[in-house]
Amino acid sequence: MIITNNLVGFSQIPKVLKNNLKSFSFISSVQSLIVYFYILVMTRYSLTGEYALYRELIYVNDFTTAVSLFGFNLLIMREPKEFFYKNFISIIIIVISLSFLIFSIFACLKNLTLHTFIIGYVLLISSILYQFIFNLLVKFKKHTLAFIICIGSIIIVITGLYFLFESNNLSSNNVIYLRIIILFSFLFPVVFFNFKKLQLFSLSTIPAIKNILILAAPIGIGIVIGSFTQYIDKFLLSFLDTYQLAVYATASADIPFVGVIVINMSLYFMPAIQESYKNNSLEKTKKYISDLFLFGWYLNVIIFTLMFSNADYIIALLYTNKYIESVTIFKILSFSYLLRVVSYSHLIIALGLEKIIIKRMLIEMILQITVSIILLKIFGIYGLAFSAFLVLVFWSVPYNLNYINKVLKSKITEILPFKSMLTFFVKCFVPYYSLNYILISYTSLSRISSLIFSIGFLLIINNREIRYLLNNNK
Numbered sequence: 001m002i003i004t005n006n007l008v009g010f011s012q013i014p015k016v017l018k019n020n021l022k023s024f025s026f027i028s029s030v031q032s033l034i035v036y037f038y039i040l041v042m043t044r045y046s047l048t049g050e051y052a053l054y055r056e057l058i059y060v061n062d063f064t065t066a067v068s069l070f071g072f073n074l075l076i077m078r079e080p081k082e083f084f085y086k087n088f089i090s091i092i093i094i095v096i097s098l099s100f101l102i103f104s105i106f107a108c109l110k111n112l113t114l115h116t117f118i119i120g121y122v123l124l125i126s127s128i129l130y131q132f133i134f135n136l137l138v139k140f141k142k143h144t145l146a147f148i149i150c151i152g153s154i155i156i157v158i159t160g161l162y163f164l165f166e167s168n169n170l171s172s173n174n175v176i177y178l179r180i181i182i183l184f185s186f187l188f189p190v191v192f193f194n195f196k197k198l199q200l201f202s203l204s205t206i207p208a209i210k211n212i213l214i215l216a217a218p219i220g221i222g223i224v225i226g227s228f229t230q231y232i233d234k235f236l237l238s239f240l241d242t243y244q245l246a247v248y249a250t251a252s253a254d255i256p257f258v259g260v261i262v263i264n265m266s267l268y269f270m271p272a273i274q275e276s277y278k279n280n281s282l283e284k285t286k287k288y289i290s291d292l293f294l295f296g297w298y299l300n301v302i303i304f305t306l307m308f309s310n311a312d313y314i315i316a317l318l319y320t321n322k323y324i325e326s327v328t329i330f331k332i333l334s335f336s337y338l339l340r341v342v343s344y345s346h347l348i349i350a351l352g353l354e355k356i357i358i359k360r361m362l363i364e365m366i367l368q369i370t371v372s373i374i375l376l377k378i379f380g381i382y383g384l385a386f387s388a389f390l391v392l393v394f395w396s397v398p399y400n401l402n403y404i405n406k407v408l409k410s411k412i413t414e415i416l417p418f419k420s421m422l423t424f425f426v427k428c429f430v431p432y433y434s435l436n437y438i439l440i441s442y443t444s445l446s447r448i449s450s451l452i453f454s455i456g457f458l459l460i461i462n463n464r465e466i467r468y469l470l471n472n473n474k
Helices: 002-011 013-021 024-045 048-069 072-078 081-110 114-139 143-166 172-193 195-200 206-237 242-251 259-278 282-309 311-319 321-338 344-350 354-379 381-408 418-442 447-461 463-472
Strands: none
Touching: 024 048, 024 143, 024 172, 024 242, 024 259, 024 311, 048 081, 048 114, 048 172, 048 206, 048 242, 072 081, 072 114, 072 206, 072 259, 072 344, 081 114, 081 206, 114 143, 114 172, 114 259, 143 172, 206 242, 206 344, 206 354, 206 381, 242 311, 242 321, 242 381, 259 282, 259 344, 282 311, 282 321, 282 381, 282 418, 282 447, 282 463, 311 321, 321 381, 344 381, 354 381, 418 447, 447 463
């Protein structure tokens, strides 16, 4: 019976892989891999100053994109399709106005030239449009179109970066030009293949803009507060020297396929959670949320295990020994993956709690700013890295869990399968870390051979959980 079940499982692997390749989690993860590829190439082949300048501009771009969207991209996911057609023009007017205002303030503070301002703002607009377009692809379930565009983007970015490297033009500005091209290469096919639907858009009016702003305000205010909280460490980095900024930025570079998958799983289940909660099907809602937690935990524990155990090798392999000082920061930041196993913002919005949760986010922002400044002053960039983990573990996560349980009238054990989670952590981390340490310290195997052997061991002992991830990825 066991052999038969295993054979059935293996016979389903091609189908599972095919489904995962076209899943939005996979597609968005590949998009994040493209973004990560810019960082990888610049750390290895550009000057430290150029890399630091690039990361600083991208931090501003990402922050301004999040604030300017004001939660409209999430609102579109929550509301029916008619809402999108009726309000899209109004939303675009609001978002462009906000983005211009915020980026103009940054330009004045940094004394940007007109040329740099134009480049930065074009990148910003393309990033904003990308966020909208991707959310719409998820909402309308355009898997194949998204997959084809994704493959095209990979080809363009690899070709472009290779050309810049060979021509010795791997500067911050040139890489930003390439990013703009990639983003628009994603946008144009979507607009072209859905051109007929543009006629469904309603024209904007002042009352329409006012109404949509009022509707989005609870989410938008939360997004603004959350963005300040998320980027406070990057803001403080601007007061440090170029090398420290580069070291911290390297360690804090988002690992592709991790956070994006968790966010997109939460994004995918938002409508189902909202519907079951509205229909007062609390047990069904709890099941959805519990499954999300378990999925995110399995994925993030595996990633944490690999990252923490091989931090020195990962930094040296990906970014060269030039940034070897990033190892300790990399290890500290990796702990946050154990706490961010779901996108709490998506759950909160799906449950309609955005008005109430602003209080939590405001307190979190104040705590994050205070703790970050204190620890930066005492321990430098290492304290800055640890500050985010402290606020998460002692405030953000406990508050979120407590409030979700309160709303669903449930015990925390109904949402978090603690026994399964703890068992898997011990089963995954302890054997892998021990074996990896023994192979590195007491054998003559090369580091890459040790890594391959230990990863193979991890895949075997966690076969059941990995199949669960593949079968449930959306």
